[in-house]
Amino acid sequence: MNNLRIYARAGSAVAFLLGITAVSGLAYGQTPDISGVYWATEYHPKIQLVGGGDLPLTAAGKAAYEKNIAGLKDGSITDTARKFCVPDGLPRVLATPYPFDIIQAPPGQVTIVHELNHQVRVVAMDKPMPSEKELIPFPFYNGHSVGHFEGDTLVVESAGFNEKTFIDATGAPHTDEMRTLERIRKISPTQLEDVITIHDPEYYSRDWQARFVYTLRNDVRLEDYVCGEPHRDLSTVAGVHRP
Amino acid sequence: MIPVSIRAVLIASLSTFAAAERATPAAEAPASRGAIPDFAPDTGTSWALDQTVDDLLPPPSGAGPITFDPAHPYIANFRGAQPTYRVADLSNPILQPWAREQMRKSNAEVLAGKVPFRARERCWPIGVPGFVIYSLIESFYFYQTPEKVTIINPGGPEVRHIYLNVPHSADPRPSWYGESVGRYEGGDTLVIDTIGITDKTFVDNYRTPHTTKLHVVERLKLVEGGKTVLISMTVDDPGAFTMPWSATQRWRRVARGPIAESPCNENNTDHFKHELIPTPTADKPDF
Numbered sequence: 019m020n021n022l023r024i025y026a027r028a029g030s031a032v033a034f035l036l037g038i039t040a041v042s043g044l045a046y047g048q049t050p051d052i053s054g055v056y057w058a059t060e061y062h063p064k065i066q067l068v069g070g071g072d073l074p075l076t077a078a079g080k081a082a083y084e085k086n087i088a089g090l091k092d093g094s095i096t097d098t099a100r101k102f103c104v105p106d107g108l109p110r111v112l113a114t115p116y117p118f119d120i121i122q123a124p125p126g127q128v129t130i131v132h133e134l135n136h137q138v139r140v141v142a143m144d145k146p147m148p149s150e151k152e153l154i155p156f157p158f159y160n161g162h163s164v165g166h167f168e169g170d171t172l173v174v175e176s177a178g179f180n181e182k183t184f185i186d187a188t189g190a191p192h193t194d195e196m197r198t199l200e201r202i203r204k205i206s207p208t209q210l211e212d213v214i215t216i217h218d219p220e221y222y223s224r225d226w227q228a229r230f231v232y233t234l235r236n237d238v239r240l241e242d243y244v245c246g247e248p249h250r251d252l253s254t255v256a257g258v259h260r261p
Numbered sequence: 262m263i264p265v266s267i268r269a270v271l272i273a274s275l276s277t278f279a280a281a282e283r284a285t286p287a288a289e290a291p292a293s294r295g296a297i298p299d300f301a302p303d304t305g306t307s308w309a310l311d312q313t314v315d316d317l318l319p320p321p322s323g324a325g326p327i328t329f330d331p332a333h334p335y336i337a338n339f340r341g342a343q344p345t346y347r348v349a350d351l352s353n354p355i356l357q358p359w360a361r362e363q364m365r366k367s368n369a370e371v372l373a374g375k376v377p378f379r380a381r382e383r384c385w386p387i388g389v390p391g392f393v394i395y396s397l398i399e400s401f402y403f404y405q406t407p408e409k410v411t412i413i414n415p416g417g418p419e420v421r422h423i424y425l426n427v428p429h430s431a432d433p434r435p436s437w438y439g440e441s442v443g444r445y446e447g448g449d450t451l452v453i454d455t456i457g458i459t460d461k462t463f464v465d466n467y468r469t470p471h472t473t474k475l476h477v478v479e480r481l482k483l484v485e486g487g488k489t490v491l492i493s494m495t496v497d498d499p500g501a502f503t504m505p506w507s508a509t510q511r512w513r514r515v516a517r518g519p520i521a522e523s524p525c526n527e528n529n530t531d532h533f534k535h536e537l538i539p540t541p542t543a544d545k546p547d548f
Contacts, residue, residue, distance in 0.1 A: 053406065061548070100546035104524045115548060121404045121411060124301035127519060129404050131411060136420050138413060140519050142304065158522040240422055242386055242437040245526065245541035252548065261545045 050170045056232035057117040061257040063187035068227040079221030086189030103245035105137040105159035107183025112230045115255040133240045141165040153178030171203040208234040297445045298483040300403035304519045307400035308512035315394040317508035324506035327467040349467040355502045367468045376535040384525035384540040386437035388462025389455045390477045402520045433457030435473045450482040472500030
Protein backbone atom coordinates (compact mmCIF):
# COMPACT_ATOMS: atom_id res chain seq x y z
CA MET A 19 0.00 0.00 0.00
CA ASN A 20 1.74 3.19 -1.01
CA ASN A 21 1.96 6.21 1.27
CA LEU A 22 0.34 8.61 -1.20
CA ARG A 23 -2.81 6.53 -1.12
CA ILE A 24 -2.76 6.50 2.68
CA TYR A 25 -2.48 10.31 2.78
CA ALA A 26 -5.27 10.70 0.24
CA ARG A 27 -7.49 8.43 2.33
CA ALA A 28 -6.61 10.29 5.52
CA GLY A 29 -7.50 13.63 3.96
CA SER A 30 -10.83 12.33 2.79
CA ALA A 31 -11.49 10.84 6.21
CA VAL A 32 -10.67 14.11 7.99
CA ALA A 33 -13.16 15.98 5.81
CA PHE A 34 -15.80 13.36 6.67
CA LEU A 35 -15.01 13.60 10.38
CA LEU A 36 -15.42 17.39 10.27
CA GLY A 37 -18.92 16.72 9.03
CA ILE A 38 -19.51 14.49 12.04
CA THR A 39 -18.18 17.06 14.49
CA ALA A 40 -20.63 19.63 13.23
CA VAL A 41 -23.55 17.58 14.52
CA SER A 42 -22.01 16.50 17.81
CA GLY A 43 -21.88 18.32 21.11
CA LEU A 44 -25.26 17.39 22.54
CA ALA A 45 -25.65 16.70 26.23
CA TYR A 46 -24.42 13.41 27.61
CA GLY A 47 -26.61 11.85 30.25
CA GLN A 48 -27.28 8.33 31.31
CA THR A 49 -26.60 5.85 28.54
CA PRO A 50 -29.83 5.37 26.57
CA ASP A 51 -31.14 1.83 26.35
CA ILE A 52 -31.43 0.71 22.73
CA SER A 53 -30.86 -2.97 23.52
CA GLY A 54 -33.14 -5.75 22.39
CA VAL A 55 -34.03 -7.98 19.48
CA TYR A 56 -35.13 -6.04 16.40
CA TRP A 57 -36.65 -7.23 13.14
CA ALA A 58 -37.39 -5.36 9.95
CA THR A 59 -40.85 -5.43 8.42
CA GLU A 60 -39.72 -4.78 4.86
CA TYR A 61 -36.83 -5.72 2.61
CA HIS A 62 -35.49 -4.04 -0.51
CA PRO A 63 -32.85 -5.78 -2.66
CA LYS A 64 -32.00 -2.36 -4.11
CA ILE A 65 -30.96 0.24 -1.59
CA GLN A 66 -33.47 3.06 -1.12
CA LEU A 67 -31.90 6.51 -0.89
CA VAL A 68 -33.18 9.10 1.54
CA GLY A 69 -34.90 11.65 -0.69
CA GLY A 70 -35.26 9.08 -3.47
CA GLY A 71 -33.37 9.01 -6.76
CA ASP A 72 -30.48 6.94 -8.00
CA LEU A 73 -27.09 6.30 -6.51
CA PRO A 74 -24.82 9.29 -7.29
CA LEU A 75 -22.21 7.14 -9.00
CA THR A 76 -19.01 8.57 -10.39
CA ALA A 77 -17.79 7.25 -13.74
CA ALA A 78 -15.59 4.76 -11.87
CA GLY A 79 -18.52 3.80 -9.66
CA LYS A 80 -20.78 3.29 -12.64
CA ALA A 81 -18.21 1.06 -14.31
CA ALA A 82 -17.79 -0.99 -11.12
CA TYR A 83 -21.57 -1.35 -10.72
CA GLU A 84 -21.99 -2.50 -14.33
CA LYS A 85 -19.15 -4.98 -13.90
CA ASN A 86 -20.79 -6.37 -10.73
CA ILE A 87 -24.22 -6.66 -12.36
CA ALA A 88 -22.80 -8.47 -15.39
CA GLY A 89 -20.58 -10.70 -13.23
CA LEU A 90 -23.39 -11.68 -10.88
CA LYS A 91 -25.50 -12.54 -13.93
CA ASP A 92 -22.92 -14.65 -15.77
CA GLY A 93 -21.46 -16.20 -12.61
CA SER A 94 -17.99 -14.69 -12.89
CA ILE A 95 -18.68 -12.80 -9.65
CA THR A 96 -20.07 -14.68 -6.62
CA ASP A 97 -22.39 -13.13 -4.06
CA THR A 98 -20.38 -14.71 -1.23
CA ALA A 99 -22.70 -13.33 1.46
CA ARG A 100 -25.50 -15.52 0.08
CA LYS A 101 -23.46 -18.49 -1.24
CA PHE A 102 -20.95 -18.92 1.60
CA CYS A 103 -22.72 -16.79 4.22
CA VAL A 104 -19.74 -14.58 4.99
CA PRO A 105 -20.72 -11.16 6.42
CA ASP A 106 -22.86 -8.86 4.28
CA GLY A 107 -20.86 -5.72 5.01
CA LEU A 108 -22.22 -2.21 5.41
CA PRO A 109 -24.74 -0.98 4.50
CA ARG A 110 -26.15 -4.25 3.10
CA VAL A 111 -26.33 -5.89 6.54
CA LEU A 112 -28.74 -3.15 7.61
CA ALA A 113 -31.22 -4.43 5.02
CA THR A 114 -31.32 -7.86 6.70
CA PRO A 115 -34.79 -9.44 6.75
CA TYR A 116 -33.69 -11.49 9.79
CA PRO A 117 -33.81 -10.42 13.42
CA PHE A 118 -30.74 -9.14 15.21
CA ASP A 119 -29.83 -8.49 18.82
CA ILE A 120 -28.34 -5.26 20.15
CA ILE A 121 -26.45 -5.96 23.37
CA GLN A 122 -25.06 -3.02 25.33
CA ALA A 123 -22.29 -5.09 26.92
CA PRO A 124 -19.60 -5.51 28.01
CA PRO A 125 -19.11 -2.03 29.50
CA GLY A 126 -17.69 0.24 26.79
CA GLN A 127 -19.10 -1.69 23.85
CA VAL A 128 -22.28 -2.11 21.85
CA THR A 129 -22.42 -5.58 20.31
CA ILE A 130 -24.80 -6.37 17.46
CA VAL A 131 -25.42 -10.07 16.84
CA HIS A 132 -27.17 -10.89 13.59
CA GLU A 133 -29.06 -14.10 12.95
CA LEU A 134 -28.23 -13.76 9.23
CA ASN A 135 -24.83 -15.35 8.61
CA HIS A 136 -24.21 -15.24 12.39
CA GLN A 137 -22.31 -12.03 11.91
CA VAL A 138 -21.21 -9.93 14.86
CA ARG A 139 -20.64 -6.18 14.79
CA VAL A 140 -18.66 -4.51 17.54
CA VAL A 141 -18.99 -0.79 18.28
CA ALA A 142 -16.23 0.48 20.57
CA MET A 143 -17.79 3.26 22.61
CA ASP A 144 -16.09 6.59 23.18
CA LYS A 145 -12.90 5.43 21.50
CA PRO A 146 -11.12 7.13 18.60
CA MET A 147 -11.21 5.48 15.19
CA PRO A 148 -7.95 3.58 14.65
CA SER A 149 -5.54 5.26 12.23
CA GLU A 150 -5.42 4.34 8.55
CA LYS A 151 -2.14 2.54 9.12
CA GLU A 152 -3.81 0.42 11.80
CA LEU A 153 -6.92 -0.24 9.71
CA ILE A 154 -5.36 -1.14 6.37
CA PRO A 155 -3.75 -4.44 7.44
CA PHE A 156 -7.05 -5.69 8.94
CA PRO A 157 -9.89 -4.91 6.54
CA PHE A 158 -13.21 -6.29 7.87
CA TYR A 159 -16.40 -7.10 5.97
CA ASN A 160 -18.41 -4.97 8.38
CA GLY A 161 -15.56 -2.54 9.00
CA HIS A 162 -14.23 -1.29 12.30
CA SER A 163 -16.72 0.79 14.27
CA VAL A 164 -16.51 3.37 17.01
CA GLY A 165 -19.48 5.09 18.57
CA HIS A 166 -20.84 7.50 21.12
CA PHE A 167 -24.23 8.68 22.28
CA GLU A 168 -25.49 12.12 21.33
CA GLY A 169 -28.55 12.46 23.49
CA ASP A 170 -30.69 9.45 22.66
CA THR A 171 -28.85 8.68 19.42
CA LEU A 172 -26.06 6.17 19.01
CA VAL A 173 -23.64 7.63 16.48
CA VAL A 174 -21.46 4.98 14.85
CA GLU A 175 -18.57 5.68 12.53
CA SER A 176 -17.13 2.79 10.53
CA ALA A 177 -14.03 2.44 8.35
CA GLY A 178 -11.48 -0.22 7.44
CA PHE A 179 -13.71 -2.21 5.11
CA ASN A 180 -12.63 -4.86 2.66
CA GLU A 181 -13.79 -4.68 -0.94
CA LYS A 182 -15.54 -8.06 -0.96
CA THR A 183 -19.03 -6.83 -0.15
CA PHE A 184 -21.75 -4.96 -2.01
CA ILE A 185 -23.79 -1.93 -0.99
CA ASP A 186 -26.93 -3.95 -1.68
CA ALA A 187 -28.17 -7.19 -3.22
CA THR A 188 -28.03 -5.74 -6.73
CA GLY A 189 -24.25 -5.44 -6.54
CA ALA A 190 -23.86 -1.69 -5.99
CA PRO A 191 -20.14 -1.20 -5.35
CA HIS A 192 -17.93 0.44 -2.75
CA THR A 193 -14.20 0.77 -2.31
CA ASP A 194 -12.11 -0.10 0.72
CA GLU A 195 -11.93 3.63 1.37
CA MET A 196 -15.63 3.81 2.21
CA ARG A 197 -16.53 5.44 5.49
CA THR A 198 -19.97 5.29 7.00
CA LEU A 199 -21.76 7.21 9.71
CA GLU A 200 -24.86 5.74 11.35
CA ARG A 201 -27.30 7.55 13.58
CA ILE A 202 -29.26 4.90 15.48
CA ARG A 203 -32.16 5.84 17.78
CA LYS A 204 -35.51 4.74 19.09
CA ILE A 205 -38.21 6.66 17.23
CA SER A 206 -40.94 5.10 19.36
CA PRO A 207 -40.91 2.65 22.28
CA THR A 208 -41.00 -0.21 19.76
CA GLN A 209 -39.17 1.16 16.72
CA LEU A 210 -35.50 1.65 16.00
CA GLU A 211 -34.18 3.81 13.17
CA ASP A 212 -30.73 3.59 11.57
CA VAL A 213 -29.86 6.38 9.12
CA ILE A 214 -26.55 5.65 7.42
CA THR A 215 -24.43 8.11 5.47
CA ILE A 216 -22.10 6.64 2.87
CA HIS A 217 -18.86 8.47 2.09
CA ASP A 218 -16.90 6.88 -0.74
CA PRO A 219 -15.70 9.63 -3.11
CA GLU A 220 -14.06 7.31 -5.61
CA TYR A 221 -17.40 5.70 -6.49
CA TYR A 222 -19.93 8.31 -5.34
CA SER A 223 -19.90 11.97 -6.31
CA ARG A 224 -21.51 13.02 -3.03
CA ASP A 225 -22.29 11.54 0.37
CA TRP A 226 -25.70 9.88 0.39
CA GLN A 227 -28.01 8.34 2.95
CA ALA A 228 -30.28 5.35 3.45
CA ARG A 229 -32.74 4.75 6.27
CA PHE A 230 -33.75 1.49 7.90
CA VAL A 231 -36.48 0.98 10.49
CA TYR A 232 -36.84 -2.07 12.72
CA THR A 233 -39.46 -3.25 15.18
CA LEU A 234 -38.55 -4.28 18.73
CA ARG A 235 -39.24 -8.00 18.97
CA ASN A 236 -38.06 -9.28 22.33
CA ASP A 237 -40.52 -12.13 21.89
CA VAL A 238 -38.25 -13.52 19.15
CA ARG A 239 -35.22 -15.69 19.85
CA LEU A 240 -32.36 -15.63 17.40
CA GLU A 241 -31.94 -18.99 15.67
CA ASP A 242 -28.83 -20.79 14.47
CA TYR A 243 -28.12 -19.91 10.85
CA VAL A 244 -26.21 -22.38 8.67
CA CYS A 245 -25.65 -21.69 5.01
CA GLY A 246 -27.79 -23.70 2.62
CA GLU A 247 -30.31 -24.92 5.19
CA PRO A 248 -33.97 -23.92 5.37
CA HIS A 249 -34.29 -20.94 7.68
CA ARG A 250 -37.01 -19.15 9.55
CA ASP A 251 -40.25 -17.96 7.98
CA LEU A 252 -39.82 -14.44 6.61
CA SER A 253 -43.40 -13.95 5.47
CA THR A 254 -43.81 -11.04 7.92
CA VAL A 255 -41.12 -9.12 6.01
CA ALA A 256 -42.60 -7.48 2.91
CA GLY A 257 -40.43 -7.69 -0.19
CA VAL A 258 -38.67 -10.97 0.59
CA HIS A 259 -38.75 -13.35 -2.34
CA ARG A 260 -37.20 -16.75 -1.79
CA PRO A 261 -36.02 -18.53 -4.95
CA MET B 262 -4.62 -8.38 -3.14
CA ILE B 263 -3.60 -11.95 -2.34
CA PRO B 264 -0.19 -11.21 -0.80
CA VAL B 265 -1.75 -8.50 1.35
CA SER B 266 -4.49 -10.89 2.50
CA ILE B 267 -1.99 -13.60 3.32
CA ARG B 268 0.14 -11.11 5.20
CA ALA B 269 -2.86 -9.96 7.18
CA VAL B 270 -3.70 -13.55 8.10
CA LEU B 271 -0.13 -14.20 9.17
CA ILE B 272 -0.01 -11.05 11.23
CA ALA B 273 -3.34 -11.92 12.81
CA SER B 274 -2.17 -15.45 13.57
CA LEU B 275 1.09 -14.29 15.08
CA SER B 276 -0.55 -11.65 17.20
CA THR B 277 -3.08 -14.24 18.36
CA PHE B 278 -0.31 -16.51 19.52
CA ALA B 279 1.56 -13.67 21.15
CA ALA B 280 -1.61 -12.61 22.94
CA ALA B 281 -2.29 -16.17 24.01
CA GLU B 282 0.81 -16.11 26.15
CA ARG B 283 -0.16 -12.85 27.84
CA ALA B 284 -2.39 -13.88 30.70
CA THR B 285 -4.34 -11.16 32.44
CA PRO B 286 -3.07 -10.11 35.87
CA ALA B 287 -5.41 -11.34 38.58
CA ALA B 288 -5.64 -7.92 40.21
CA GLU B 289 -7.12 -6.29 37.10
CA ALA B 290 -10.73 -7.04 37.92
CA PRO B 291 -12.77 -8.75 40.58
CA ALA B 292 -14.09 -12.23 39.96
CA SER B 293 -17.68 -11.13 40.14
CA ARG B 294 -19.81 -8.02 39.76
CA GLY B 295 -22.44 -8.13 42.46
CA ALA B 296 -24.07 -11.48 42.97
CA ILE B 297 -23.28 -12.95 39.59
CA PRO B 298 -20.03 -14.14 38.05
CA ASP B 299 -18.75 -11.51 35.64
CA PHE B 300 -17.28 -13.28 32.63
CA ALA B 301 -16.88 -10.00 30.71
CA PRO B 302 -15.61 -7.27 33.04
CA ASP B 303 -14.26 -5.32 30.06
CA THR B 304 -14.30 -5.36 26.26
CA GLY B 305 -10.93 -7.09 25.97
CA THR B 306 -11.52 -10.11 28.17
CA SER B 307 -12.06 -13.50 26.60
CA TRP B 308 -11.44 -17.10 27.55
CA ALA B 309 -9.09 -19.55 25.87
CA LEU B 310 -8.82 -23.31 26.27
CA ASP B 311 -6.41 -23.85 29.14
CA GLN B 312 -5.17 -27.09 27.64
CA THR B 313 -3.62 -27.21 24.21
CA VAL B 314 -6.06 -29.95 23.27
CA ASP B 315 -9.65 -29.51 22.16
CA ASP B 316 -10.97 -32.57 23.96
CA LEU B 317 -13.52 -32.99 26.70
CA LEU B 318 -11.46 -34.10 29.71
CA PRO B 319 -12.36 -36.92 32.10
CA PRO B 320 -14.06 -36.17 35.43
CA PRO B 321 -12.29 -36.93 38.73
CA SER B 322 -14.27 -40.15 38.95
CA GLY B 323 -17.03 -42.05 37.20
CA ALA B 324 -18.01 -42.45 33.58
CA GLY B 325 -16.25 -40.03 31.28
CA PRO B 326 -16.00 -38.82 27.70
CA ILE B 327 -14.49 -40.63 24.75
CA THR B 328 -10.72 -40.26 24.63
CA PHE B 329 -8.13 -41.56 22.18
CA ASP B 330 -7.36 -45.21 21.56
CA PRO B 331 -4.15 -45.90 23.56
CA ALA B 332 -2.87 -47.82 20.53
CA HIS B 333 -3.14 -44.63 18.47
CA PRO B 334 -2.30 -41.65 20.69
CA TYR B 335 -3.74 -38.34 19.66
CA ILE B 336 -1.17 -35.58 19.27
CA ALA B 337 -2.66 -32.12 18.79
CA ASN B 338 -1.08 -29.29 16.87
CA PHE B 339 1.53 -27.10 18.58
CA ARG B 340 2.97 -29.96 20.65
CA GLY B 341 6.35 -30.04 18.95
CA ALA B 342 5.67 -33.49 17.53
CA GLN B 343 3.99 -34.75 14.39
CA PRO B 344 0.25 -34.21 14.94
CA THR B 345 -2.12 -37.11 14.41
CA TYR B 346 -5.83 -37.41 13.72
CA ARG B 347 -8.15 -38.72 16.38
CA VAL B 348 -8.83 -42.43 16.70
CA ALA B 349 -11.48 -43.01 19.37
CA ASP B 350 -11.20 -45.46 22.26
CA LEU B 351 -14.13 -47.79 21.61
CA SER B 352 -13.69 -49.63 24.91
CA ASN B 353 -15.39 -46.76 26.73
CA PRO B 354 -18.50 -48.32 28.32
CA ILE B 355 -20.71 -45.26 27.70
CA LEU B 356 -21.30 -46.22 24.06
CA GLN B 357 -24.40 -48.06 22.94
CA PRO B 358 -23.67 -50.70 20.27
CA TRP B 359 -24.86 -48.61 17.30
CA ALA B 360 -22.75 -45.64 18.37
CA ARG B 361 -19.71 -47.88 18.85
CA GLU B 362 -20.24 -49.42 15.42
CA GLN B 363 -20.54 -46.01 13.75
CA MET B 364 -17.32 -44.90 15.46
CA ARG B 365 -15.54 -48.11 14.49
CA LYS B 366 -16.16 -47.26 10.84
CA SER B 367 -14.98 -43.71 11.40
CA ASN B 368 -11.80 -44.96 13.13
CA ALA B 369 -11.14 -47.31 10.22
CA GLU B 370 -11.40 -44.43 7.76
CA VAL B 371 -8.90 -42.38 9.74
CA LEU B 372 -6.49 -45.31 9.97
CA ALA B 373 -6.86 -45.73 6.20
CA GLY B 374 -5.69 -42.13 5.73
CA LYS B 375 -8.92 -40.13 5.54
CA VAL B 376 -8.91 -36.68 7.11
CA PRO B 377 -11.67 -36.85 9.74
CA PHE B 378 -14.37 -34.25 10.24
CA ARG B 379 -13.79 -31.53 12.79
CA ALA B 380 -16.46 -28.84 13.02
CA ARG B 381 -14.03 -25.92 13.47
CA GLU B 382 -12.13 -26.87 10.33
CA ARG B 383 -15.20 -27.21 8.12
CA CYS B 384 -17.13 -24.21 9.45
CA TRP B 385 -20.07 -26.22 10.83
CA PRO B 386 -21.66 -25.55 14.20
CA ILE B 387 -20.16 -27.92 16.76
CA GLY B 388 -23.26 -28.12 18.95
CA VAL B 389 -23.43 -28.82 22.67
CA PRO B 390 -21.41 -29.90 24.62
CA GLY B 391 -18.70 -29.55 21.95
CA PHE B 392 -18.97 -25.77 21.98
CA VAL B 393 -16.65 -25.47 25.01
CA ILE B 394 -13.85 -27.10 22.99
CA TYR B 395 -14.70 -25.47 19.65
CA SER B 396 -11.37 -23.83 18.96
CA LEU B 397 -7.76 -24.14 20.03
CA ILE B 398 -6.99 -20.70 18.62
CA GLU B 399 -9.93 -18.34 19.03
CA SER B 400 -11.15 -17.55 22.52
CA PHE B 401 -14.69 -17.28 23.90
CA TYR B 402 -16.44 -13.96 24.57
CA PHE B 403 -19.37 -13.40 26.95
CA TYR B 404 -22.16 -10.85 26.61
CA GLN B 405 -24.20 -10.79 29.80
CA THR B 406 -27.53 -9.04 30.30
CA PRO B 407 -30.11 -9.65 33.04
CA GLU B 408 -32.21 -11.86 30.74
CA LYS B 409 -29.61 -13.58 28.63
CA VAL B 410 -26.03 -14.72 28.25
CA THR B 411 -24.59 -14.81 24.74
CA ILE B 412 -21.33 -16.68 24.27
CA ILE B 413 -19.48 -16.25 20.99
CA ASN B 414 -16.40 -17.85 19.55
CA PRO B 415 -15.19 -15.70 16.65
CA GLY B 416 -13.76 -18.70 14.79
CA GLY B 417 -17.04 -19.49 13.01
CA PRO B 418 -18.22 -17.28 14.41
CA GLU B 419 -20.34 -19.59 16.56
CA VAL B 420 -23.01 -18.06 18.76
CA ARG B 421 -24.86 -19.54 21.73
CA HIS B 422 -27.86 -17.92 23.34
CA ILE B 423 -28.65 -18.84 26.96
CA TYR B 424 -31.94 -17.56 28.38
CA LEU B 425 -31.83 -16.92 32.12
CA ASN B 426 -34.39 -17.93 34.72
CA VAL B 427 -36.95 -19.33 32.29
CA PRO B 428 -38.16 -22.92 31.81
CA HIS B 429 -37.54 -25.02 28.73
CA SER B 430 -40.14 -25.04 25.97
CA ALA B 431 -42.39 -28.08 25.95
CA ASP B 432 -40.90 -29.62 22.82
CA PRO B 433 -38.20 -27.47 21.20
CA ARG B 434 -37.50 -28.12 17.53
CA PRO B 435 -33.99 -29.61 17.28
CA SER B 436 -31.37 -27.05 16.34
CA TRP B 437 -27.58 -26.87 16.13
CA TYR B 438 -27.09 -25.42 19.61
CA GLY B 439 -30.39 -26.60 21.04
CA GLU B 440 -32.42 -24.68 23.56
CA SER B 441 -30.30 -23.42 26.45
CA VAL B 442 -31.74 -22.03 29.67
CA GLY B 443 -29.57 -20.94 32.54
CA ARG B 444 -29.25 -19.55 36.01
CA TYR B 445 -26.54 -18.22 38.27
CA GLU B 446 -25.61 -20.16 41.37
CA GLY B 447 -23.58 -19.22 44.42
CA GLY B 448 -22.29 -15.94 42.97
CA ASP B 449 -19.60 -17.68 40.91
CA THR B 450 -21.33 -20.20 38.62
CA LEU B 451 -23.43 -20.12 35.46
CA VAL B 452 -25.48 -23.29 35.08
CA ILE B 453 -26.67 -24.03 31.53
CA ASP B 454 -29.25 -26.69 30.76
CA THR B 455 -29.56 -27.63 27.08
CA ILE B 456 -31.99 -29.88 25.21
CA GLY B 457 -33.30 -30.00 21.64
CA ILE B 458 -29.92 -30.49 19.96
CA THR B 459 -29.97 -31.78 16.39
CA ASP B 460 -28.42 -35.20 15.84
CA LYS B 461 -26.37 -33.69 13.00
CA THR B 462 -23.65 -32.71 15.48
CA PHE B 463 -21.11 -34.85 17.28
CA VAL B 464 -20.58 -34.65 21.02
CA ASP B 465 -16.85 -34.06 20.64
CA ASN B 466 -13.97 -34.10 18.17
CA TYR B 467 -13.83 -37.93 18.32
CA ARG B 468 -17.01 -37.98 16.21
CA THR B 469 -19.07 -39.43 19.05
CA PRO B 470 -22.68 -39.46 17.84
CA HIS B 471 -25.81 -38.65 19.80
CA THR B 472 -29.56 -38.46 19.29
CA THR B 473 -32.03 -35.63 19.81
CA LYS B 474 -32.60 -37.01 23.33
CA LEU B 475 -29.27 -35.48 24.33
CA HIS B 476 -29.45 -33.49 27.56
CA VAL B 477 -26.43 -31.50 28.73
CA VAL B 478 -25.98 -29.59 31.97
CA GLU B 479 -22.89 -27.38 32.05
CA ARG B 480 -21.54 -25.57 35.08
CA LEU B 481 -19.19 -22.68 34.33
CA LYS B 482 -17.53 -21.63 37.58
CA LEU B 483 -15.32 -18.57 37.87
CA VAL B 484 -12.35 -19.52 40.05
CA GLU B 485 -8.80 -18.45 40.90
CA GLY B 486 -9.71 -14.80 41.39
CA GLY B 487 -11.44 -14.55 38.02
CA LYS B 488 -8.53 -15.98 36.03
CA THR B 489 -10.12 -19.33 35.20
CA VAL B 490 -13.47 -20.75 34.20
CA LEU B 491 -13.77 -24.29 35.48
CA ILE B 492 -16.23 -26.19 33.32
CA SER B 493 -17.93 -29.35 34.45
CA MET B 494 -20.78 -31.04 32.67
CA THR B 495 -23.07 -34.00 32.76
CA VAL B 496 -24.16 -35.56 29.47
CA ASP B 497 -27.13 -37.88 29.14
CA ASP B 498 -28.63 -39.44 26.04
CA PRO B 499 -30.64 -42.64 26.45
CA GLY B 500 -30.58 -42.95 22.65
CA ALA B 501 -26.79 -43.15 22.33
CA PHE B 502 -25.18 -43.77 25.71
CA THR B 503 -25.55 -46.59 28.23
CA MET B 504 -25.28 -44.20 31.19
CA PRO B 505 -24.95 -40.51 32.01
CA TRP B 506 -21.34 -39.37 31.97
CA SER B 507 -19.35 -36.32 33.01
CA ALA B 508 -16.56 -34.22 31.58
CA THR B 509 -14.48 -31.17 32.42
CA GLN B 510 -12.47 -28.43 30.75
CA ARG B 511 -10.82 -25.19 31.81
CA TRP B 512 -10.75 -21.80 30.15
CA ARG B 513 -8.14 -19.25 31.18
CA ARG B 514 -8.65 -15.55 31.01
CA VAL B 515 -6.80 -13.77 28.22
CA ALA B 516 -6.68 -10.14 27.09
CA ARG B 517 -6.87 -10.18 23.32
CA GLY B 518 -9.02 -7.13 22.75
CA PRO B 519 -12.63 -7.08 21.57
CA ILE B 520 -13.99 -9.86 19.40
CA ALA B 521 -12.68 -9.55 15.84
CA GLU B 522 -14.06 -10.66 12.49
CA SER B 523 -12.58 -13.86 11.04
CA PRO B 524 -15.23 -15.72 9.05
CA CYS B 525 -14.46 -19.43 8.80
CA ASN B 526 -16.15 -19.87 5.46
CA GLU B 527 -13.90 -17.45 3.59
CA ASN B 528 -12.05 -19.21 0.80
CA ASN B 529 -12.13 -22.41 2.83
CA THR B 530 -12.13 -24.98 0.07
CA ASP B 531 -10.55 -28.42 -0.16
CA HIS B 532 -7.25 -27.04 -1.44
CA PHE B 533 -5.33 -30.31 -1.09
CA LYS B 534 -8.06 -32.65 -2.39
CA HIS B 535 -8.53 -34.55 0.87
CA GLU B 536 -12.19 -35.27 0.15
CA LEU B 537 -13.13 -33.09 3.09
CA ILE B 538 -16.74 -32.58 4.17
CA PRO B 539 -17.85 -29.47 2.24
CA THR B 540 -18.28 -26.28 4.24
CA PRO B 541 -21.85 -24.94 4.53
CA THR B 542 -22.77 -23.60 1.11
CA ALA B 543 -26.04 -22.40 -0.40
CA ASP B 544 -26.80 -23.68 -3.89
CA LYS B 545 -29.28 -20.86 -4.28
CA PRO B 546 -29.54 -17.59 -2.34
CA ASP B 547 -31.65 -17.71 0.83
CA PHE B 548 -33.62 -14.62 -0.29
